[in-house]
Amino acid sequence: MATSIDISDLNIYYGDFLAVEGVDMTIRARSVTAFIGPSGCGKSTFLRSLNRMHEVIPGARVEGKVVVDGQSLYDPSIDPVAVRRQIGMVFQRPNPFPTMSIYDNVLAGNRLNAKRMKKSEADDIVERSLRGANLWTEVKDRLGKPGMGLSGGQQQRLCIARAIAVEPQVLLMDEPCSALDPISTAAIEDLIHELKSDYTIVIVTHNMQQAARVSDDTGFFNLKAAGQPGHLVEFNATSKVFSNPDDPSTEAYISGRFG
């Protein structure tokens, strides 16, 4: 079910501004890959280029190759909407749809694509996804209530449930815990551990400890200088990055000497 992603020589632009330059990496299937780096180095930008969310921003564009399952993502024949169904995304700030109940939020991806579903089938998807997001027991008695009524951590898990309800192959997460308290954070880290048996997971985090805890591979992004594009400094197994990085600037960053 899950898929690996090959990125080669990727340049990412906002209009004329080159935000990320020359990234090459391979993201392994059924593993957790973490991106770290100082603010503004292009982690989010890069992440969003993996499911063509980047081009949603006016003027934004991409050069280079992202190959998923043998298909080049930026091939003109590819439908970005279909790409996003296969490669789900969770954002920094939990963003459930305010007009929908918890139940409808989970089904949003299915429903908004005008799929007709039997009630039993829908119930099934909701339960399966909420269980998958470790939220079922907390909300099963109030599925009809608005999703906005949950706590921040619950909302974030609701967003994860919503993302996995459409059964993507890859799950991208952009600082999913940075708006959350420590308990919610722990809950989501646990969840990531569980999800990785089914999904390819890519996570951006500011929290080095979190990267160390949850990821198998880690990529370190950096800026050469202010105003310069971000680039991938090092991409290695997490254990290696945190104990014995190849690049001195990686070590400097991890040991807190800058950033």
Place this chain on the structure above:
Amino acid sequence: MATSIDISDLNIYYGDFLAVEGVDMTIRARSVTAFIGPSGCGKSTFLRSLNRMHEVIPGARVEGKVVVDGQSLYDPSIDPVAVRRQIGMVFQRPNPFPTMSIYDNVLAGNRLNAKRMKKSEADDIVERSLRGANLWTEVKDRLGKPGMGLSGGQQQRLCIARAIAVEPQVLLMDEPCSALDPISTAAIEDLIHELKSDYTIVIVTHNMQQAARVSDDTGFFNLKAAGQPGHLVEFNATSKVFSNPDDPSTEAYISGRFG
């Protein structure tokens, strides 16, 4: 000229919300007092209650005593406008008046009281204040230009010049350097050192090193828990707070274990 401030049992409210609870301290004349603490613990709120700027916010009020020069600041006979003239304030973001020139910005406070000033007298005040704020040499050739045209650090020093132009006795500064680059920060820290021979200075800062560098006394504020009011945990000589604090949470904060 400078004055000490005695605060006893001060509670500060926003409407019904108690933001800061039970503060007791004495701020010494002609010294620099720094307040540190995690975000939201009420440092700014407390600072603003020292020159009755707090009540500018609708619904905001104060209980308890602030005694300056033997006069209780919150006594009904006290004129808040007079208080603010004697106790000047510099804000986190530099806020020169956008429609005024540098010259007029410096004189803004003086003009309020003395409608007619001789040109020579005005020139005098401007030069003295700008020199006092270490800005004179940088701007003396463009006093007629708008204040907004300066760099952030220069703007902040312009605001300091404006504050000292009315010759207050106390100067309150709320994170005056947090919007500035390191060089501007150093310039302002130098300035604080110089000013303290004439003024009683109170400064809020997020930067522990800065507190250690510039202040004589340090107050550490903290929250007991989220949603609870902030309170003063410890108030001591800076050297003591940073080497051998009374309270374990102070030490935890200073050593970076939380916040």
Place this chain on the structure above:
Amino acid sequence: SAGNADDGDAASGSNDLAGQLAGGGASSQEAAQAAWIVGFQEANPDVTVTFDPIGSGGGRENFISGAFPFAGSDAYLTDDEGELTAATERCNGEAPVEIPNYVSPIALIFNVEGVDELNLAPETVAGIFAGEITEWDAPEIARDNPDADLPSAGINAVHRSDESGTTENFTHYLDVVAGGAWTAGAVEVWPEEFGGEGAQGTSGVVSAVKSGTNSIGYADASQAGGLAVANVGVGSDFVGPTADAAAKILDVSPRVEGRDDSSIVFDLDYETDEAGVYPIVLTSYLLACPTYSGDEAEAGELTKAYLTYVVSEDGQAFGAEEAGSAPLSDELRSEVSDLVEGITVE
């Protein structure tokens, strides 16, 4: 339709006429037409008649274009702008029917403190409205009103600010009778150089006089409301604007010469000194075709029936009661009725 549309049981004439009749034209006729429509519809509950008070010019225009089967007009058709020819063409080459149906005295209404009766000679009227006589206690006024307690106050002369037949008839009267005191001729739009307060429509003039102080204005007598009306000098007499006095003017006025038989139109004799005639009068006409055919047959049927009612004794009386117009004299009415009777529908 709304609740009160079904009061057809009151219909006396069990006529089986039905359909819609839409005419329009002179707004001076509006109030009278509203009354006639009510009277006619009461007798013919299945007919809906409308009269659009779009002005005489609009009425003639729409009559000629065929949009209206009949129209009301304060002026008769002439060939000054080819209207008579065009109307003849519209009526398949027959000269159109033109009949007087609405005669109304134009009253000089006034609101002056302490004055209930006022006699005004024609020259005085002209002087006041031309802005020459500006004080109520001016000698010209005082001379004719020896008993009145005239205030020494300025005169607020109110005139129509819009284009109107009332203004035209009034200024025509002044032009004819007041000699040198009135220099603007007969006009539909008030000449601005004479000044005075301008008010919109008859009701505007009435309410301006009512709410102003020491005001005077001219308006259809029927709308004078509670205001006092002046007597106008005729010969050596002063005559008030009663319906009878106004109706008489048609009896003393000559018919316009050289018209077709189907046209009964007058040149009003403002200068008359016949006793009991009130000379400031608005006469309005109805225009129709002598024959209606083809598509217009149904409309023609209704037009004939409606016009018959309007010029009937009942109709004229109802108009006088509701709208304050002066009923046609019996003699004139029968002549007019014969013309309407002669309208044929093919």
Place this chain on the structure above:
Amino acid sequence: MSTTTTARSAPTAVSRRGDAVFAGLATGAGLLIMLALAGVAIFLIIEGVPAISASGEQAYGKDNIVLYVWPLLFGTLLAAVIALLIATPLAIGVALVISHYAPRRVARPLGYLIDLLAAVPSVVYGLWGRAVLAPAILPAYAWLADHLGWLPFFDGPARTGRTILTAAIVLAVMALPIITAICREVFLQTPRIHEEAALALGATRWEMIRMTVFPYARSGVISAVMLGLGRALGETMAVAMVLSASGIITIDLISAENPSTIAANIALNFGNASGTKINVLIFSGLVLFVVSFAVNFLGRWIAARGQVKA
């Protein structure tokens, strides 16, 4: 969660017909608006142009269309300008009450009250102005004529309340909520940091407003006034019902002889107009359109320029 599902459709190109249709609809609606505005101009020109050669009878007794429209334009501008002279200071005061003076809890309801002024239909203002205001204000005009008669504006004689000044007062009441609403917004947008800077220097509330709020809001206030002017220029019924018009040019504000306004003149004469007279009235409407377009254009332009600066 390891259930194997049916072979999933790989990301492939699908026709985005829904998107294209919807985008087309939305763009079409936008273009339609441009078209509508152009249509207003074009149709007015088509129907107004025949009036250019009108004269005499056809031009309501005037020799040509310019002589007919000019006094109306004068009256329109006069009434609107007086209305603004009255409304602007009031609106600024009211906006200050709502933004800076009233306690926050009552500021909102006070704002609603002002908005209700904008909600009253203009025909009701006309009714009120005609039946209530005009008679009530006549004594004031008499007083003005007696005491300030040496000013050309108050020459009098005051014999009716239905003067251009009364019309302007009604227009002021109608323009007030518009000006207030915009002033209120820009006053509220004054950066808090600047207000606090002034207060911290020991400024009183008024000094703070003068130092920070007014300079900041200046272009906003100007554009608000322009929009109010637009409203006052175009208002029809209230003027039509309140004003006794003679169609002359005068700056005497309280006499019985008053200039008319374009909009009111159209409303009053349109019903009775036929033939070329309709074209004449539409032509005057075209003039009004051009003037109010220009005024609004200017207002928006000033506002837009102000935004860049702020």
Place this chain on the structure above:
Amino acid sequence: MSLIDERPVAATPAPAAMALVAPQIPAYAPLLAAVLATGLAALAGLLLGWSLVAVVLTAWALLVVGLPAWSAAIEGERRAKDRLVTTVVWSTFALAMVPLASLVWEVVANGHAVISAEFLTYDMRGVLGAGGGIYHALMGTLVITALATAISVPIGVLAAIYLIEYGKGNRLARTITFLVDVMTGIPSIVAGLFAFAVFTLIFGPGVRLGIGGAVALSVLMIPIVVRATEEMLKLVPEELREAAYALGVPKWRTIVKVVLPTALGGIVTGVTLAIARVAGETAPLLIIVGTTTTLNLNPFDGRMATLPVFIFSSVTTGGKYDAEQTARAWGAALVLVAIVMTLNLLARAVGRAFSPRTGR
């Protein structure tokens, strides 16, 4: 460098104690001044036989001069000026309320007497004097306003969607935004003339149709709807759109199913306000719809009565039954004001109920 050397002020011996206490007039001073001013003016008025207006003006003048003078004597010039401005500013508000209060009072006082079941359910067919009602005008206003809404809302909302979701700052969008702004200033009579010109060109001279009125009102209504919708769409957080895109939802479905529902409350408020604004329009209807005494529900066939035009023609027709007509006009005005103000308040309520949910 030594600051002391450069600062002559520092040389002044023994700095004075802080002057924090300023003499103040008591907190109740404004109230007291107001009461005193009113009392004095009333007394003078009674003695000299002034009118109420003169008394109020005098009281106001006394307050505006007296309070600042008192303050100037005790608190100093700056405080006095502050008080003067405060008094003046509140006075402007009070003055602005005078017409509203007077208008509402007059409309209710003059209008309530004729309001009855008959007044609301009968038309004016066959009525000359007393009696009859505004049913036809009420229905005409409803039909024409509903039609105008049906035309304006889809166009307005779609155009706003174009501006916010598709055009986003491109040249066309900027032009349209600007034109929409300018369009809000089109005089209503011009909108009426526009509709008249269009329908005359199509149907020939003298045409009067309800639909023409709806078109004219749409010209006035569309820009209001566009502005309101635009503002609301701007408030919808970008992250909601992104959340939908990330679920593989096409853009148009995102707009229809996520963005519009989120902004619905504000859009409904805007539309309601727009309806309230045009429901009271008179001039365009006078020109293109005309009026009639009989109920006509078909906007494609002939004249229709509407409340505003009914009011206007009732007071301007005059004649024998002027009093009855004027009474009916006030009654209709009361109904119209009630409708429009209710719509306004409703709009606020809707707006508040649906106000964009930020946070939790």
